[in-house]
Amino acid sequence: MDPNVRPESMERITTPALAEKFIAEQVAAIKAQVGDKKVLLALSGGVDSSVVAALLIKAIGKNLVCVHVNHGLLRKGEPEQVIKVFRDEMDANLVYVDAVDRFLDKLAGVKDPETKRKIIGAEFIRVFEEEARKIKDIAFLAQGTIYPDILESKDGVKAHHNVGGLPEDLKFALVEPVKLLFKDEVRVVGKALGLPDNMVYRQPFPGPGLGVRCVGAITRERLEVVREADAILREEFAKNGLQGKVWQYFTIVPDFKSVGVNAEGKRTEGYLVVLRAINTRDAMTATVAEIPFALLSHITDRITHEVAGVNRVAFDLTPKPTGTIEWE
Numbered sequence: 190m191d192p193n194v195r196p197e198s199m200e201r202i203t204t205p206a207l208a209e210k211f212i213a214e215q216v217a218a219i220k221a222q223v224g225d226k227k228v229l230l231a232l233s234g235g236v237d238s239s240v241v242a243a244l245l246i247k248a249i250g251k252n253l254v255c256v257h258v259n260h261g262l263l264r265k266g267e268p269e270q271v272i273k274v275f276r277d278e279m280d281a282n283l284v285y286v287d288a289v290d291r292f293l294d295k296l297a298g299v300k301d302p303e304t305k306r307k308i309i310g311a312e313f314i315r316v317f318e319e320e321a322r323k324i325k326d327i328a329f330l331a332q333g334t335i336y337p338d339i340l341e342s343k344d345g346v347k348a349h350h351n352v353g354g355l356p357e358d359l360k361f362a363l364v365e366p367v368k369l370l371f372k373d374e375v376r377v378v379g380k381a382l383g384l385p386d387n388m389v390y391r392q393p394f395p396g397p398g399l400g401v402r403c404v405g406a407i408t409r410e411r412l413e414v415v416r417e418a419d420a421i422l423r424e425e426f427a428k429n430g431l432q433g434k435v436w437q438y439f440t441i442v443p444d445f446k447s448v449g450v451n452a453e454g455k456r457t458e459g460y461l462v463v464l465r466a467i468n469t470r471d472a473m474t475a476t477v478a479e480i481p482f483a484l485l486s487h488i489t490d491r492i493t494h495e496v497a498g499v500n501r502v503a504f505d506l507t508p509k510p511t512g513t514i515e516w517e
């Protein structure tokens with residue numbers, strides 16, 4: 190039997206009871222696989238890696254070493270939440286790496302979107318490798334691979350290795366407890382493991398994070414604008430019942446300023462915050478979500494008053510195609 194093929198007899202995990210059964214089976218399987226050896230995990234705080242972390246903590250406790258790399262491109266509150274949930278509440282062995290300056294210094298002045306992605310990806314591997322070398326006796330690498338990742342690698346859509354690119358001497362045996370699950374099942378399991386809703390039902394977030402939404406060369410100032418505006422958008426969507434209803438929503442800040450006027454009648458030059466809210470099934474095509482005009486006006490009012498350096502807000506009305514979901 191191919192371990193990377195989901196057996197036809199495997200029941201879809203849709204209920205807490207089925208999730209508990211899966212958790213018990215996986216805890217036993219992990220214990221049998223790793224024994225008293227140490228396991229390393231790159232914990233981003235996304236659904237998949239968080240569920241894998243929680244499963245492994247249940248199975249082997251402090252023998253799981255989670256490494257959370259803050260590359261400076263995470264959303265507001267994310268690194269803090271990873272620390273709170275995993276270190277404070279689950280008593281995990283968590284290494285927090287503040288690599289903000291390292292990433293932002295490397296990205297300074299780089300405009301090309303693909304080059305930005307490559308720099309972020311390569312630097313991530315380098316930071317993770319350095320941390321892996323500091324920890325003694327690691328025998329396994331845990332990964333949040335899920336079933337669509339396996340299917341897509343088979344179809345040749347994308348090569349999948351979450352922490353691909355590690356040197357040969359750091360190629361550990363893999364622990365991939367959710368590799369036969371679909372995303373909706375991972376969420377049911379995450380809920381049963383006691384992870385908070387905003388982690389379990391998180392919208393998709395690109396690996397290069399806010400870096401793809403801070404269009405052009407990333408500056409710390411503009412990155413803060415993207416992050417603060419995004420936090421307001423998410424807060425307002427949550428307050429108004431749109432969280433979990435709209436598939437993905439975020440803010441983008443292009444690299445130019447335009448002229449505006451402030452309440453005192455003085456000319457300003459400020460950034461434009463673009464709001465994007467889309468619905469899709471598979472992210473290959475997308476439609477624009479219909480957001481009540483009053484809410485859009487309220488969000489505009491908050492962003493222009495609360496986020497320093499912004500004098501305009503726009504809503505992106507473009508479906509995919511012709512626009513992609515992200516701006517890059």
Ligand code: XMP
Nearest residue numbers: 393394395396397437472509513514515516
């Ligand atoms: P585009 O912009 O191509 O985005 O229409 C399609 C979906 O993919 C997400 N996205 C990523 N997800 N790593 C990810 O895990 C990435 O590097 C990445 N880049 C884009 C994007 O947010 C959208 O949901």
